[in-house]
Amino acid sequence: MTIYEKIDRCHEAIGAVRPFEGHMLEQLKDYYRIGLTWSSNAIEGNTLTINETKVVLEDGLTIAGRPLRDFYETVGHGKAYNFMFTLIGNRRISTADIKAMHRLFYKEIDEENAGVWRKEPVVVSGTDYVFPHPDELEKRMMELDAWITNERGKYHPVTFAGLLHLKFVNIHPFIDGNGRTSRLIMNLALIQDGYQLAIVPPVLRAEYNDTIRQYQIKGTSKPFCDFIAERVYETQKEIMRLFHIPLPELK
Template identity: 75%
Template sequence: MNIYEKVDYYHKAINEVRPFEGHMLTQLKDYYRIGLTWSSNAIEGNTLTISETKMVLEDGLTVGGHPLRDLYEAVGHGEAYDFMFTLIGKRSITVQDIKAMHRLFYKSIDEGNAGTWRKVNVVVSGSGYAFPVPQEIEKQMRKLEKWVQDKRNNFHPVTFAALLHLKFVTIHPFIDGNGRTGRLIMNLALIQDGFQLAIIPPVLRAEYFDTIRQYQNKGNPAPFYDFIAERVYETQKEIMRLLHIPFTGRP
């Protein structure tokens, strides 16, 4: 089986025990709120451990020995994650949704730029890609919104989510926080279609950025598609373990 066949196989197995409701749904949402917040922030250099992230998000505690920004990033990402789940009931992802998500994540870090397109050119370390100039961002983001609306059903849901991420980070519309926002909207697309989250552990940071660069510099999205499919597959296996879903006939 290829990775997409494995993903579809486990997707079907998980669907047989759906819907997740009540206390179970809350538990799963809270479980991944910590994991996704920690991993997504850690990829960008946040120094909080997963245990410290849990303390900040669940207990409202501050953690000594870390930059204040690291705490703001954890709280902000947690709020953006909660907002993401309010959008499950639809299959659209709008410019307004994306701005709202970034605003929640970034407001305590830089209120003036939270949820606002960047006004300057950017150069991303490690990437030779020439990102759009500020004057092009609104047009590019509206084009992305229309692509979501018109082309979503043309792709496997995991491939669509991965390509949405690639398109978004290649526009790079915000002054900062594009990676985290991109991972949130990718995961929003996944959960809207009933799939599990793609959580990228910091140990795979180099592979993650390399596959993005292959799209930006060589026009090849396939390595990123496979990379994200593997991450969804790992979450599916974890969900099945946590919910005691038998791995009968596992691929």
């Protein structure tokens, strides 16, 4: 049985006890806001622990001895995460949505560049991939917008979400915060289609980055999409445990 078949079996089992709404939905939203914010920031070098992330998001307190930027990244990601959930019913992800998400995340860090396509070339450590020149960004993002609209139905929802992440991160339209934005829009695509979040724990950072580099070097997307599928499956199993949903037969 493939990972996608396992995901679909669990998707059916979770769907049988839905809808998640009201207080139950808020519980799930709050539960994963901390986990996704912590893991996504940690991948990029944020030093806050998951417990410190919880204190920042729930109490709005700074953490003694931690950089102020780490605080702003956490608060900003929490705001972008909340905005992501306002877009669930649209089944649409536009460049305007992406800019708004980045603006929420990045405003307190660098207001001038928040939600604005970068105006200078970027070089990313760990890869010699050549990212588009700033003059190309508007065209490339319009092409991505069209791909989202026209191609979404041709893929399994988890595969589509992984491809969206890859395509966005290869454009790298912002001066900073592209990785976190790519993970947010990937997860937006998943929840819009009724699937669970893909949370990448920092311990898997090397594998995560390696599968992105395989796409950049060889053009192969399967390793990354399979990696994301495993993350979705892990979240499904956790939700089934939390809500006492029996795990389906997966032979």
